[in-house]
Amino acid sequence: MSRRKFLKGVGVGSSVLGTGILGGPLLPEAEAQAASAKVFGPSAVPIELTINGQRRSLKLEPRVTLLEALRDQLELTGAKRVCDRASCGACTVILNDVAVYSCSVLAIEAQGKNIQTVEGLARGSELHAVQAAFVENDAQQCGFCTSGFVMSVKAFLDKHPNPTPEQVRLGLGGNLCRCGTYAGIRKAVMDAAKALPASRNRSGQGGNPNA
Structure with a gap:
């Protein structure tokens, strides 16, 4: 086969593909989705x-x-x-x-x-029960992980108000402390669990007006 015939054959094949599956119009369902899609950006x-x-x-x-x-x-x-x-x-x-x-x-x-x-956790000068428990148990050193732990603990205790030590260990598995203060953190969680009912009774909403 000559080079000319080969290129001509490739051109025919490409044109068939272009006007067929790859080059044809979108299906009605796809067109509807594209028309209704909300596009953001790329600018602010x-x-x-x-x-x-x-x-x-x-x-x-x-x-x-x-x-x-x-x-x-x-x-x-x-x-x-x-x-x-x-x-x-x-x-x-x-x-x-x-x-x-x-x-x-x-x-x-x-x-x-x-x-x-x-x-948003503290109520004025009064710390949330989780924050107070972290302070009392020295559950922080460098502090970089502390706010993340505090928020995870709050979400955890909202769903598990009376946790076991094993539940605490598993529940906080998504947070890391490079200083290794896990013992203090786990103790803080257990203390906060005991303190939260009293905090809720005082404020009516867990000590946080914005929760």
Whole structure:
């Protein structure tokens, strides 16, 4: 076969593919989905977040994570940027009553949801029971992991008000402490579990008006 005939054959094959499966119109279902899809960005878009009971309006690119929005735009720096890959737990916040890594959640995904950060736990000068238990048990050293642990513990105790030591160990498996203060942290969780009922009775809502 000559080079000319070979190239001519390839051209015919390509044209068939182009006008067939690869080049044909979209199916009606796909066209409908494409038409109804809400496209964000790539430039900054306005969003509204509910953080510690307050609505905050900001403008950011869709790729911005919740952690970046909290720290860089709202100056809520309690959630720490450490691993930035959802493996250490230092950036933990509570999203609709579930502890999440804010470094792995896009800010636009958090719209319409209740976001709780460590800044919203204390009631004025009165620490939340979990925070107070961490202080009493020296459950922190460098402090980088502490706010993430506190938020994970709060979410955990909201669902398990009377935990066993084994439940505590398993429940906090997603948070790491490089200083190794796990014994103090686990003791703090057990103490907080005992203190929370009294705290709820005093405030009517767990000691946190924004929870």
